[in-house]
Amino acid sequence: MNLVQDIRINLWDLVTPVAKTLDMMSPAVAEHNLRVAFLALRIGEELPLSAEERREIAIAGALHDIGAFSLSERLDLLDFEETRPMQHSIAGYLLLKDFKPFSRVASLVEFHHLPWNQGEGRTCRGKPVPLGSHLLHLADRVAVLLPKGPEVLEQVDRIMSAILKYKGERFAPECVDAFSRIAGKDYVWLEIASSAMESVLRRDLSFQIAEIDMEGLLELSRLICRIIDFKSAFTATHSSGVAAAGGALSRRAGFSSRECRLLEIAAYLHDLGKLAVPSEILEKPGKLSPREWNIMRTHVYYTYQVLDSIEPLAVIASWGGLHQERLNGSGYPFRYTREQLPLGARILAVADVFTSLAEDRPYRKAMTREEATGVLRGMAGSGELDDLLVDLLIRHYEEADSCRAAAQAKSVREYEEFRSALGGTSAWW
Numbered sequence: 001m002n003l004v005q006d007i008r009i010n011l012w013d014l015v016t017p018v019a020k021t022l023d024m025m026s027p028a029v030a031e032h033n034l035r036v037a038f039l040a041l042r043i044g045e046e047l048p049l050s051a052e053e054r055r056e057i058a059i060a061g062a063l064h065d066i067g068a069f070s071l072s073e074r075l076d077l078l079d080f081e082e083t084r085p086m087q088h089s090i091a092g093y094l095l096l097k098d099f100k101p102f103s104r105v106a107s108l109v110e111f112h113h114l115p116w117n118q119g120e121g122r123t124c125r126g127k128p129v130p131l132g133s134h135l136l137h138l139a140d141r142v143a144v145l146l147p148k149g150p151e152v153l154e155q156v157d158r159i160m161s162a163i164l165k166y167k168g169e170r171f172a173p174e175c176v177d178a179f180s181r182i183a184g185k186d187y188v189w190l191e192i193a194s195s196a197m198e199s200v201l202r203r204d205l206s207f208q209i210a211e212i213d214m215e216g217l218l219e220l221s222r223l224i225c226r227i228i229d230f231k232s233a234f235t236a237t238h239s240s241g242v243a244a245a246g247g248a249l250s251r252r253a254g255f256s257s258r259e260c261r262l263l264e265i266a267a268y269l270h271d272l273g274k275l276a277v278p279s280e281i282l283e284k285p286g287k288l289s290p291r292e293w294n295i296m297r298t299h300v301y302y303t304y305q306v307l308d309s310i311e312p313l314a315v316i317a318s319w320g321g322l323h324q325e326r327l328n329g330s331g332y333p334f335r336y337t338r339e340q341l342p343l344g345a346r347i348l349a350v351a352d353v354f355t356s357l358a359e360d361r362p363y364r365k366a367m368t369r370e371e372a373t374g375v376l377r378g379m380a381g382s383g384e385l386d387d388l389l390v391d392l393l394i395r396h397y398e399e400a401d402s403c404r405a406a407a408q409a410k411s412v413r414e415y416e417e418f419r420s421a422l423g424g425t426s427a428w429w
Helices: 011-025 032-044 051-063 071-076 087-096 100-110 117-122 131-145 150-165 173-183 186-192 197-205 214-229 238-252 257-269 272-276 290-308 311-320 343-358 369-381 387-395 397-423
Strands: none
Touching: 011 032, 011 051, 011 197, 011 214, 011 272, 011 290, 032 051, 032 131, 032 173, 032 186, 032 197, 051 100, 051 131, 051 197, 087 100, 087 214, 087 397, 100 131, 100 214, 131 150, 131 173, 150 173, 150 186, 186 197, 214 238, 214 257, 214 272, 214 397, 238 257, 238 343, 238 387, 238 397, 257 311, 257 343, 272 290, 290 311, 311 343, 343 369, 343 387, 343 397, 369 387, 369 397, 387 397
16 A cells, blocks of 8 residues: 655644635635634734744634534624624633644634723633734624625725724724724735635745644544534544544554554544534434435535645545445445445445444434444445455454444543533633
8 A cells, every 4th residue: 555654744734624614514604714814814913923923823713613513603603793602712722722733722712702891801710811812803703794705895994993893892902903904905805805815824824834743643633533523412422433443443454553543543534524514413313304414415525625635635535535435336425436445445434334333323322233233244235335344343343342432432531521611611701
């Protein structure tokens, strides 16, 4: 197998597709995260911030809404007046804080809806609030006011008036003054309203932001896994279970340690496209409607497109992004057949089905060993799953199930800690 020998990826090249996928949840929020990143970067250039602080603010802008899991919450956040408690800020902080390169980014996200309140917003719960959080708050609200399309220049005065109205009350005066200085520059508005915005951000940020290696990518994939899975109690442990079961199966299939590591990363990211699926659909207890099922099916295509757009992740894309394909051509989204599916994708397909059968779902309880093996044998017999891999998993069922169960038990604890922390958010602000 011809694999990249030394994966090194610019962190911004991974942040951008995650931000874009989050914004695929609805046309109403399209490009919101990248618009906030762009505005935060431009406003930051007018403030006495270091280059590193500006980079972190841009990353925070791209990821600031990762804690908003439902479509209703994302749409509520488009209300300029911010009438709803901002629990998603705390959720974003909790998700980001343990990934070392994002530790300061997490703090920016934590307070990005905290009002300035005539200076009281300098601290919260006895903690100093970074100026970058207030900058992010302003950039987020400006982005909400921005129209879609080339008529943006006609709206600048309206946007400026709305922001000035709350100077000192909701927005830090220093940030508002910095925004006033960029508001008169036509290129800022034209770039943010055009298809050039993403390439401009990449030009300005990619060479400044550090690369990560294989271990860094593994840690980031675990972070993204939590962001994906914690959207719903029913998916809170799924990707970690697939990674564990897939790892056990890949070792039995003869993968090298490096290949096993790549497969683990692919498993953590295999449902990346679910960031675009509202939690209302993921948690629906009954059968999905045809429209809901079509939305659910899109997640695999988005996963593949996001990963395949990053050249060093081509192998991971071909494994994680094809896990819903079937050897007999009945899968989706490409209807690939046996000859087109690499071994890694086949392993993940078996691991994904196995894990799904072994866990509770909104519409059924976890299956017994006998029930699960019956389904797996049936899918192998119909030509959907690789029969040799299914046979291999069944022969080593206890090993695969033990790995899955241990990984998912750990994820349950992490999810419960996450929900417990969120439960006390009313006392945070």
